Structure formats: C-alpha cells, structure tokens
Amino acid sequence: MRRSLYIPLLAGLFAACQPEFNDPVNEEGFYSSGEADLTTYVALGNSLTAGFADGALYRDAQINSYPNIIAQQFSLAGGGAFTQPLVNDNTGGLLANGQTISSPRLVLNFNENGSPVPVTLDAEPTTDITNVLEGPFNNMGVPGAKSYHLLANGYGNLGNFPTAANPYFIRMASSPDASILEDAVAQDPSFFSLWIGANDILGYATSGGTGVNQTGNLNPQTYGSNDITDPTLFGGVYQQILQGLTSNGAQGIVLNLPAVSGIPFFTTVPYNAIPLDAGTAALLNENYAAYNGGIRQLQAGGVISAEEADSRIISFQAGQNPVVILDESLTDLTGFNPALVNLRQATAEDLLPLPVSRVLGTLADPSNPLSVIGVAVPLNDAQVLTMTEVAEIEAVRAAYNNTIAALAQQFDLPLVDVDSLFDQLISQGIPYDGGTITATFGTGGAFSLDGVHLTQRGYAVIANEIIDQINLRYNASIPEVNAGYYPAVFVE
Amino acid sequence: MTFGHLKNSKSKSMKKFLTGAVIFLLMSAAAYAGGYRIALQGQKQLAMGHTGVAVINSSELAFFNPAGLTFLEDSFTSSVGMNLVYSNIVFQNERYGWYTESESPVSTPFNAYASFKINEWASVGMAVYTPYGSSVEYPTNWEGSHLINEISLAAIFFQPTLSVKLTDKLSIGGGAILVSGSVDFTRNLDRSTTNVEGERLGVNINQSGITAWGYNLGLMFRPTTAFTLGVNYRSEIIVDAEEGEADFRNIPSNLQGQFSDGTFNASLPLPAELTFGASYQVNEKWLLAVDINRVFWDVYQSLDVEFSNGLVSENPRNYKNSTSYRFGMQYKANERFTLRGGYYFDESPIQSRYFAPETPRNDSNNFTGGLTFNLSEHFAIDASFLYIHFDEVNESYDFYQENGQNVSFGGTYKNNAFIPGLGVTYRL
Numbered sequence: 001m002r003r004s005l006y007i008p009l010l011a012g013l014f015a016a017c018q019p020e021f022n023d024p025v026n027e028e029g030f031y032s033s034g035e036a037d038l039t040t041y042v043a044l045g046n047s048l049t050a051g052f053a054d055g056a057l058y059r060d061a062q063i064n065s066y067p068n069i070i071a072q073q074f075s076l077a078g079g080g081a082f083t084q085p086l087v088n089d090n091t092g093g094l095l096a097n098g099q100t101i102s103s104p105r106l107v108l109n110f111n112e113n114g115s116p117v118p119v120t121l122d123a124e125p126t127t128d129i130t131n132v133l134e135g136p137f138n139n140m141g142v143p144g145a146k147s148y149h150l151l152a153n154g155y156g157n158l159g160n161f162p163t164a165a166n167p168y169f170i171r172m173a174s175s176p177d178a179s180i181l182e183d184a185v186a187q188d189p190s191f192f193s194l195w196i197g198a199n200d201i202l203g204y205a206t207s208g209g210t211g212v213n214q215t216g217n218l219n220p221q222t223y224g225s226n227d228i229t230d231p232t233l234f235g236g237v238y239q240q241i242l243q244g245l246t247s248n249g250a251q252g253i254v255l256n257l258p259a260v261s262g263i264p265f266f267t268t269v270p271y272n273a274i275p276l277d278a279g280t281a282a283l284l285n286e287n288y289a290a291y292n293g294g295i296r297q298l299q300a301g302g303v304i305s306a307e308e309a310d311s312r313i314i315s316f317q318a319g320q321n322p323v324v325i326l327d328e329s330l331t332d333l334t335g336f337n338p339a340l341v342n343l344r345q346a347t348a349e350d351l352l353p354l355p356v357s358r359v360l361g362t363l364a365d366p367s368n369p370l371s372v373i374g375v376a377v378p379l380n381d382a383q384v385l386t387m388t389e390v391a392e393i394e395a396v397r398a399a400y401n402n403t404i405a406a407l408a409q410q411f412d413l414p415l416v417d418v419d420s421l422f423d424q425l426i427s428q429g430i431p432y433d434g435g436t437i438t439a440t441f442g443t444g445g446a447f448s449l450d451g452v453h454l455t456q457r458g459y460a461v462i463a464n465e466i467i468d469q470i471n472l473r474y475n476a477s478i479p480e481v482n483a484g485y486y487p488a489v490f491v492e
Numbered sequence: 493m494t495f496g497h498l499k500n501s502k503s504k505s506m507k508k509f510l511t512g513a514v515i516f517l518l519m520s521a522a523a524y525a526g527g528y529r530i531a532l533q534g535q536k537q538l539a540m541g542h543t544g545v546a547v548i549n550s551s552e553l554a555f556f557n558p559a560g561l562t563f564l565e566d567s568f569t570s571s572v573g574m575n576l577v578y579s580n581i582v583f584q585n586e587r588y589g590w591y592t593e594s595e596s597p598v599s600t601p602f603n604a605y606a607s608f609k610i611n612e613w614a615s616v617g618m619a620v621y622t623p624y625g626s627s628v629e630y631p632t633n634w635e636g637s638h639l640i641n642e643i644s645l646a647a648i649f650f651q652p653t654l655s656v657k658l659t660d661k662l663s664i665g666g667g668a669i670l671v672s673g674s675v676d677f678t679r680n681l682d683r684s685t686t687n688v689e690g691e692r693l694g695v696n697i698n699q700s701g702i703t704a705w706g707y708n709l710g711l712m713f714r715p716t717t718a719f720t721l722g723v724n725y726r727s728e729i730i731v732d733a734e735e736g737e738a739d740f741r742n743i744p745s746n747l748q749g750q751f752s753d754g755t756f757n758a759s760l761p762l763p764a765e766l767t768f769g770a771s772y773q774v775n776e777k778w779l780l781a782v783d784i785n786r787v788f789w790d791v792y793q794s795l796d797v798e799f800s801n802g803l804v805s806e807n808p809r810n811y812k813n814s815t816s817y818r819f820g821m822q823y824k825a826n827e828r829f830t831l832r833g834g835y836y837f838d839e840s841p842i843q844s845r846y847f848a849p850e851t852p853r854n855d856s857n858n859f860t861g862g863l864t865f866n867l868s869e870h871f872a873i874d875a876s877f878l879y880i881h882f883d884e885v886n887e888s889y890d891f892y893q894e895n896g897q898n899v900s901f902g903g904t905y906k907n908n909a910f911i912p913g914l915g916v917t918y919r920l
Contacts, residue, residue, distance in 0.1 A: 017908065017910060019582050020582075020906070021904060021906055022884060024584065025584045025586055025589055025590070026591040073589060076589040090688060090689055090690050107688055109746060110746050433899050433900065434895055434897065434899045435894065435895035435897065457684070479587060479589035482587075482588050485683050487684040488684070490686065490744075491687075491746050491747055492744055
C-alpha cells in the first residue's frame, strides 16, 4: 500500500517545481508606483469612464473600461482591488421594473447585399435598475452624467427618474440621495481620475444643436438635456469636484475634452451625399428656380447681403451634391414670402449626424418620388450640426479645457491631453503593433458602432496615455497594455 | 441608405478587421530535447546521458543502433519502460507585465524492445518507441493564445529490426519504421476578436492514426573487446495529416461562411538523426560512453496548414540543424545493482526571432541518473531520472501577422523538466 503513495507525492513534487525567473515581474518591487499611492483608486466620469460602447453598457466593455485596465496595471505596482458596477450580461440595455428603458448594444450584421450594417442586438436586456447593487464601486463613471451631475443629490433616486435621476447611478448609488462625488469621497481614495465635461456639450452636438447654449445661465436646474453648460458653472463645479476628491490628500489625474467634430458620429455621413445625373439635376434646379429667384429679389432689395444670398441659392449638377438643409441662423424671410424658408446647401463645415444616414436619400412621402430627403425635403435642425453650431461648441470646449488645465495646475495634478490625442487619432491615426488605430467608422478600431464611444481598443489607448502621464508625474514605472489585445467591433 | 462608407465595401472592410483572424497556424510541439524530439528511448541508456550508439547493454539497441543487437549475449532479451514527463514553462513580458505558467499535463512516452538471437551472426528485434511528441497546455486565452493554447502531438514508431554480424568485429543492422501519429492543436484566431458573447474565436485541428514510413540503420565496430564504435542513421519521416478535422470555434453566425468547419491538410517533418558514438569498458565495473547526435532540423522550414474552407496558414519555422553532446557512465556495483549517470548538452534548433511558445526552448543542460536492480536471473527493474535545466532566454516569435504586418510575440521564457522513468527487463 505504501508504494502507491509515492506516485502522487512525486507528481506533486515535480509539478511544484516551476522554474523561477531571476527578476520576476509578479514579484513586489519589479514595478513601482513611484510617489503615487495607488491603494484605493476611484475613477469619476461619464459613459467613457464607465466603459460604454456600441450604444450600451455591457459587461465585456466594462471589464475593459480604461479605469479597470489601468487598475489591473496598477495592481502590478501595489494597486488595490478595483470594483465596478457590472451589468448582468453582454447584451447591454436596461430595464426599469421590467420595462426596457435603453436598448441592447449595436453589433455588426450584414444586409441582403452582404454589406455590414450596425444593428441593435436582438436580445432582451436583463439588467434592471431597481436591483441596486451593493457598493462601493471604484469605477464611479456614470453614463450620461454632465459635470454638475456629479454634485447632484438625488441623481440616484428612482423616484426622480427619468427627469432628475440617472438610471446608471440609480443602480449603484449608496443611497437614493447620495451624490456621485459623495460616494466617491466616501471611499477615501488615495488616487483618482476625473474625465468629465464631454456631455456638457455632446448632447447639444448630437441633437444637431437643438438645445440651448446656456452660457450666461448659472442655474443647471433650468437646463435641458441637450443644452450647453455655462463654462463658468463648469469651472465652479470642476473645482468643487477636485476639492472634494483632494480633501483627504488624494493624488490623481485629470483628462481634458476632445473635439466632437472629429468623431465618426459626425464625420461618416458626407455633406455632399447626394449623387445625381445631369437630367435629375436639371429637373431639381427647375423646381428651385422660383425659390432662387425670390432670394435674389430680396438681395436686390437689400434685405440680405450678397454673401447670404449666395449661400442660400440651391443648385444641383451631375455628380455629388451637397444636401439641402434648414439653417435657423439665416435671416428669416418668410415674412416677405412664406416659401422663402431658411434653406441652404450644406458645406464641408456642416456635420451630418450618423443617424441621418438612415433617412438621407429616402422619400419623405413614399407616394411622391420627388420627396427625396436631403434634396427636395431639407434636413431639419436636428439633422445637421451647422458650422455656426460647431463654432459655438468649440468655443465652449476651449473654455472648459482652459479651466481643466488651470485647475490641474492649481491642484498639482497631471493632465492627460485627450484633445491632442484625438487630433492625432483623426489626422493620422495612432500606431500599435498590429496596425494603426484610426477614427474611421466601423473599421478604424478606435470608435464603437455608436460613432461616439470608444471601442475597448480605443479605451486601451486612453489607458496607456493615463499610465504614461502617471509614470511621468509620479516617477512611477507602471507597465502599459498592448492595444492589440483589445477587441474593436463585434460581428453578430 | 445605410452607413455610407461601409456600403459597397464588404470585402474590403471585412478584410481589414478580420485579417488577423485568417492567418492560421498549426504548430508542433514542445519537447525535452530540441524541437519536439523526445530523447527518452530507454531507461538504461537515458540514465547514461542517452548515449548508446556504441553501448552493448540491452535490447534498447534496437533504437540506438540496430547493428548492436547481434552482439548481445542473451538469446532473448526485452525491455519495457515508461517515463513521466513533468515539464514546465514560465513566461513573462516586462513591457506589459505579463506572467504565465504553462499547465501542461504529464506526458508518458514509452518504449518496448525485444531482441532474439537467431544464431551467432544474426538477431532479429522489435522496437516500439515514441521519439517525437509534445504536450503543452497554456491557460485558456493567455497572451500567446493566438499562437498556441494547447497542443498534443504523438508519434509511435514500430520498427522490426535485423542485425547481422559481418565479422567478429563488425556488424550492421537496420529496420523499417512504421509511424502512427496524431495531432491535436488549439489556438485562437487572433489576439482580440470575440463573438458577441465575449468568447474568443478559435480553431482546433486534430487527426489521429496518421501513418508514415522511414528506416533506421546502424553500423557497429569493435576494434577490441573493450572498445566499441557505432554510427546510426534514422531517416527523416514526413507525417502528412490529410483530411484531418478542423473545428472553428465561437464563430459569429455572419462569419460562418468564411470560417466553416471542415478538414485540414498539413505536413510535419520528423527530422533525420545521425549519431556517432564510442564506448569503453574500463574494467569489469566501469563503462564509459560518448555520443554526438546531429539532428537535421533544417527540413522544418515552415508549417503550412490548408483548410477545406479555403483558408491557408503559413507559419515560418526556419529550424536549424542541431547537435547534442552526450556523456554517460555505468558502474556495476554488484550482481544486484548497476548504477548509471550522465550528462548531455542539447543545442536548440530554434533560431532567434522564431521562438514560438509551443517550443520556447533554448540550449539545455541535461543531467541523468539511474540504476538497474536485478530481481532474479531473468528479471530486472530499470529506473532513470532526467533533469533538464534551461537558462532563461529573452526571445520572440516575429512571424505572426495581423493586418498584413508582422506582430512580434515575446518575452522571457524559462523551462525545466523532471522526468522519472521506470522499466522492466526480461532476459533468457
């Protein structure tokens, strides 16, 4: 009997004899956090921080949220555990008391022509926001949150939903009346990251500028969801957040805001999306002849400048033609002639939101072959972000970024210049060992199928930027991740 | 109208984000000598540093040098044995903080030899042995899973053997080899792609019962009764997997056409080996032996796998010929005990930048020991032990492609192996 004991004994002995490296990476001291204390890392932000992608929050993308990516790397340099309010599944979408309140994620499917098309995943969401999770959570990123929402008590109160509460915060708030900042500070973070402010302009942008630029109005209670947050209010809120986070001496890092005009949501549908042959162009020009005549008449009468009149003349030719849009910033001429609505043709500076691609070129009235949307039927205010609106957003964003830079300096925090990073992404792409990540929709690798949020690979690029800045500022040696190991888009 | 720029460009856009996925590779196998050679062909000779081309000891000669069988004194002798291979690989990458330990199962190469003396100048023998093989398993979806997640490679050699004495001092021998091989290999298609459920896209290929032919030839010369010289040549054998099973895993329904399950064809060379050796019987008790092996690994240039769905995977290997230097000794303590020891230096056939993680092995130092315990006049137990030491090595495999460009996978590897073995000898 005794002999039979030897064999498992032997097996155990040899199996335990793993070779050992002279300098193992998983041994304490190989990587250093430098002067940074990574014991308790808390991430604050919006959907980008939560790991939102493909129009939804789903599990795998949360697992590869940039805060979780860097937390995993922190753990090699003394970082502590990192928890996230994970949703139930890889379907995405939310329920409130069994009712679907947000759709599942987008995935790539193929239409009858074999072309890839993003479609909503055909599955039922299972994550119900009334099922409140037990926190605290190191990842405090809340999709949809604007800067001032971080300070808002009751933002996680189901009773305030949907007007003054956020479904994502409802399911993770420590109590219905706690604010995001309070829940973050309560964790006594030793290190934090803050990437907030994108939604303070993004809602305005993606709605085609239908909201209100609230510059000058310091009361966020009066703001609509598509409004632009006043930059002074933003500055005050940002300062309060940093004060709260640093009150116990925590170190951290802040990220500034990229331009919205370069994201695929606005760059995928071209302004001149209408292909016409010479015959159709001539026919259309005939239809617009009366309108054009009216414009020229009012120009001659001195009502509008020659410049404005030129911009309002509608003219088609064979080839690609700019779409016809309604631009509320033009002089209202309907008092002179109700037919002279605020039409003009788009220019390269006007941005057409991604969802417009679904209606552009289709018939507004299926029985009327002349009711082609974008040609005979103009795109409405919500279907185009005009150059004026882009300029408005850019001015506010510049103000936000100046505030972020100034406060970073004041609080002695390193700043991740996401603005420049996105510029590089859009102009030339960001190389990695398996190619180049670009901002091209669908295939570029940086942006998910909603055209706004990043892919897991894109979030990995952000994570590396953060790690680099932490290493630089805090004399740390935290290893980067390899972006090539993170997925981009998903085929159904 | 759908998303404009994606429209008429299915092939182009699909290609772009899936090129990584269509580059395939099948690999072969780790081992305990260079490449996927497993030098464990007998407990007695293994204990002596796996020398044996000029050692007249036992029926293990059928492998080491068929010419020697006729010099064995017993009218019938046979040896059966098995080794337990505990091999470990650890891997780390300092740039990304990766650390992975292999989870390879214990593999059990075996051998069985018999030799029968027909008359004073001729003997016949039968040898069954497993000189090539591999069993490597890494944690699922580890950092190198686009190259290998698991492999199990086995080749059993059956070799009827004839040994003929030309003179009292010179003999020749040889045998035809029938190989029965099997392969089972799993990896992910690329470094990142998953289906909607988050499962990595992968492929498994497997086939068993693959047959191939080769031969084993030897020459032995005994200038004096104490001094023996030997030379042995075992031919190259190309194992062709044809119509093996290819199973693509976790493929999204929209990509089923591209990655349909089916069959695969691939060729794996088992290289030729040439060995020179000498032994010297110092006195009644002491025997010394030395062998030099040359393995012609340069036949292994690339591993190309063709799938029935049209996909082709080309995987450069570019192995180089390698040499092993073997030293062994035997001490006959008494009628009951014979003790053995040895050492060999094993050169790796893998060149820099070709260190694929299925055989991330550099040169090794090998220490052997063992003994024979004679139970009776007819029965003996043979035990052996081999410890393989590798220095850690910083290397990479640079020929995996994504988006048409080579993507290097590397870091620091360290290997070791502990191989106890046990056998029984019966003689008349």
